[in-house]
Structure formats: structure tokens, C-alpha cells
Amino acid sequence: MGKLLFTFVALGLLATTVVIATDADPINDFCVADLTSPIKINGLVCKNPATVTGADFAFTGIENAGDTNNSLGIAITPGLPGVSYPGLNTLGLGIARVDIAIGAVVPPHTHPRASELLYVVDGELYTGFVDTNNKVYDTVIRTGDVFIFPRGLVHFQLNIGKKPSVTIVILNSQNPGVQLIPSALFGAQPPIEEAVLAKAFGISPSEVEIIKKGFGA
Known part of the structure; x- marks a missing residue:
């Protein structure tokens, strides 16, 4: 997995130089998150710099495959970067890191606070995004390829290869947010009225009910 770790570092450096940050600019050299603090702010509280070490800026778990044995067939490692990577x-x-099982799909979704750079470490994906004119920009990407998803636009990935895929994603926000379109509409709590969804998708209320049950709504 040496290649994976090298790619991870290289893409991180690339993102810092070519992507304009959407989060507020830092006013210190760094602000390693203090995960024990009960204080809630727009971000995470800083550790005392006197207690910060080099280990606070390192993470060695990115080479480990995530568990894709779930309903979606995808696994995201490590998760929310501000918590899993306090140094960020x-x-x-x-x-x-995103692992995608054979035939699995990352559902159409958006990141309201970030653009995304996706690098394919291994595998073959059909991917793309939809702009605000409803035009689809899609293609097939393979090992070594990079794809860009503009901020806030709906995008997706489908593993069309013969093996699980591994990707590294970098977003220009420590908390980009994610909204899965299917579950946002059909799994919302409290539920959206059937009449709204039926008219929006041109289906019957009974069909809406069937879809909702798939999302536990």
C-alpha cells in the first residue's frame, strides 16, 4: 500500500495549491482539534500548542480497506476529517478513502460546502455530475485517473469493474456535508407528503409509498 500512501500525500499537497478553500482562513499556523473539549464552535476547539506533536498530523489507517458489507456496498475511511484527522x-x-464493492453505486449526492477531487487508486468507475441546466458530464475512469466534482452539484459513482474499487477523495472543506438525494427525499423525517413526491417524479402515491419503505420511512 506504499503507492496508496504516496498518492494520498501527493493529492493533499495538490489540493492545497490548486483548490481555493471554502472554509474560513486560519489565523494560526495550525489548530489541532481538541476532541475532549465540550465547547461547541463553528469548527473544533484547538489543542494547547504546547501539547501538539508530529503524530497529530499523521494518520496510518488509510491503507486499510473499509467494510463494504452493507446495504450500499460502500465504505468511507476514516469518516469526518475534522474528527478523524484533528490536524486538518x-x-x-x-x-x-472510499471503497466500492463490485456493482455498487455511490448514490447521487451533493456536498454543499465543497468541491471534490477523486483519484482512482484501483478499479473502474462510471462517474459524473449534473449541472444546474440538467446537463450530465459523465465518463469512465480507471486506475490512475482523476475526476473533479464542482461544489454543490449532484454527482455519483458506479463500480463497473470486475473487482472492488478504491478511491481517494479530497474536498476543500473539513466538513463538506453530504446529502444523498434518494434518502433525502424518500427517507426524510418527518416524511415529505406523498402528493409532493408523486407530482415531482410523475409517479403514483402508492409507488411513493413503496419507495419510502425501502428507506425505512
């Missing part, structure tokens, strides 16, 4: 706090970056 206030730096305007989010980083994760």
Missing part, C-alpha cells in the same frame, strides 16, 4: 482542523481540507 481549520485548514479547509477533507480527505477520505
